Amino acid sequence: MVAAEALAGLALAMGLYALLYYNFIKGASCKNETSLRGKTVLITGANTGIGKTTALDLARRGARVILACRDRGRGESAAYDIRRESGNNEVLFMSLDLASFKSVRAFATAFLRSEPRLDILINNAGVGFGSRSEDGFNLAFQVNHLSHFLLTHLLLERMKQCAPSRVVVVASSGHERGKIDFQNIHKPVDGQMAGLHSYCNSKLANMLYTRELANRLEGTNITCYAVHPGLVKSDIFRHIPVWLKPLFLPILWLFSRDTINGAQTSIYCATQEGIEKYSGRYFANCSLQDPKPHAQDDAVAKKLWEVSERMVGLAN
Numbered sequence: 587m588v589a590a591e592a593l594a595g596l597a598l599a600m601g602l603y604a605l606l607y608y609n610f611i612k613g614a615s616c617k618n619e620t621s622l623r624g625k626t627v628l629i630t631g632a633n634t635g636i637g638k639t640t641a642l643d644l645a646r647r648g649a650r651v652i653l654a655c656r657d658r659g660r661g662e663s664a665a666y667d668i669r670r671e672s673g674n675n676e677v678l679f680m681s682l683d684l685a686s687f688k689s690v691r692a693f694a695t696a697f698l699r700s701e702p703r704l705d706i707l708i709n710n711a712g713v714g715f716g717s718r719s720e721d722g723f724n725l726a727f728q729v730n731h732l733s734h735f736l737l738t739h740l741l742l743e744r745m746k747q748c749a750p751s752r753v754v755v756v757a758s759s760g761h762e763r764g765k766i767d768f769q770n771i772h773k774p775v776d777g778q779m780a781g782l783h784s785y786c787n788s789k790l791a792n793m794l795y796t797r798e799l800a801n802r803l804e805g806t807n808i809t810c811y812a813v814h815p816g817l818v819k820s821d822i823f824r825h826i827p828v829w830l831k832p833l834f835l836p837i838l839w840l841f842s843r844d845t846i847n848g849a850q851t852s853i854y855c856a857t858q859e860g861i862e863k864y865s866g867r868y869f870a871n872c873s874l875q876d877p878k879p880h881a882q883d884d885a886v887a888k889k890l891w892e893v894s895e896r897m898v899g900l901a902n
């Protein structure tokens with residue numbers, strides 16, 4: 587009797603959760619039929635999470651997909667999984683550690699030597715926690731923003747030759763809480779709260795970078811888009827403090843999307859025809875969004891660009 591009631595209760599709870607999930611959490615599906623046969627896609631941080639799921643979708647569309655990851659074992663294993671699941675053999679791992687400018691430059695040299703095309707670049711890799719990069723910068727600022735800035739710069743000529751081509755920048759709604767303080771944004775920090783702020787600041791940098799890049803790319807047929815994937819069950823929360831996990835992980839599990847739904851907006855911005863006129867803009871749930879004014883500040887965006895050029899060693 588009690589067991590039957592418990593079962594009925596469980597079924598009800600699951601039904602209510604399904605309703606909640608499909609209506610308020612899952613987000614839009616953007617499955618377009620666009621074929622990518624003959625195109626080359628480069629995606630950073632594609633060994634797990636949103637990046638791996640995005641790479642699988644693009645491989646299924648027939649693209650040649652390069653997974654740029656920092657760990658050879660994890661990268662090769664993801665490439666193997668994606669080749670098997672997509673039936674596409676042109677899925678390759680290449681080594682890239684975004685915490686090091688030296689690695690970014692070596693990667694770009696190797697890529698340009700071996701790959702004649704680049705049609706879609708997806709700047710997806712990101713870190714939420716951590717202190718200092720190999721080059722002495724704030725880790726989130728370098729991995730999420732500076733190194734992608736350098737990488738994109740080094741590959742842009744190849745993308746011009748393949749135009750129309752696209753850059754997709756995986757940002758976050760976390761940018762809303764971000765701030766660009768040119769005195770401090772690049773400095774390593776200690777502690778969880780400071781780390782979280784650094785993450786939000788780096789995501790605001792992603793947003794402003796995308797705007798400025800679109801301005802600079804006008805007339806080239808290369809377009810770019812900033813994406814918020816939603817709250818996604820990925821590996822990004824693996825480094826939250828152990829004491830917070832029992833509290834945070836169940837809530838996360840309840841209120842977040844799986845990576846298939848989390849990848850939809852990246853896939854949309856990489857493949858949807860007709861969005862070129864929205865270059866530089868921000869997308870979530872596969873639709874255009876208006877970010878907060880501080881993420882649309884063109885003067886800050888321009889200054890961030892110049893500061894970034896100096897930090898990565900592109901300007902004197």
Ligand SMILES: NC(=O)c1ccc[n+]([C@@H]2O[C@H](COP(=O)([O-])OP(=O)(O)OC[C@H]3O[C@@H](n4cnc5c(N)ncnc54)[C@H](OP(=O)(O)O)[C@@H]3O)[C@@H](O)[C@H]2O)c1
Nearest residue numbers: 631635636656683684685710711712758817818820821822
């Ligand atoms: N999950 C969310 O709720 C959420 C929300 C908003 C935005 N985002 C954004 O979505 C993007 C993808 O994140 P995710 O949720 O899929 O997280 P994830 O599962 O942790 O994947 C992040 C990827 O970035 C890679 N990466 C980290 N540091 C790197 C470095 N130094 N060099 C090269 N690759 C590095 C990771 O490689 P390893 O496996 O080797 O660490 C991993 O492949 C990030 O830009 C994140 O900010 C996520």
Ligand SMILES: *[C@@H]1O[C@H](CO)[C@@H](O)[C@H](O)[C@H]1NC(C)=O
Nearest residue numbers: 609610611612613614870871
């Ligand atoms: C995306 O869609 C979900 C519903 O599935 C909603 O809860 C969320 O607020 C939307 N996000 C944005 C930025 O529109």
Ligand SMILES: *[C@@H]1O[C@H](CO)[C@@H](O)[C@H](O)[C@H]1NC(C)=O
Nearest residue numbers: 746749750804805806807808
């Ligand atoms: C951009 O694309 C249009 C339409 O295909 C083409 O007419 C134009 O010449 C291209 N511009 C450049 C700079 O490649």
Ligand SMILES: CC(=O)N[C@H]1CO[C@H](CO)[C@@H](O)[C@@H]1O
Nearest residue numbers: 616617618619620858859860
């Ligand atoms: C499902 C979906 O979004 N399909 C669209 C894919 O793109 C073509 C061309 O832009 C549209 O006509 C489809 O509606």
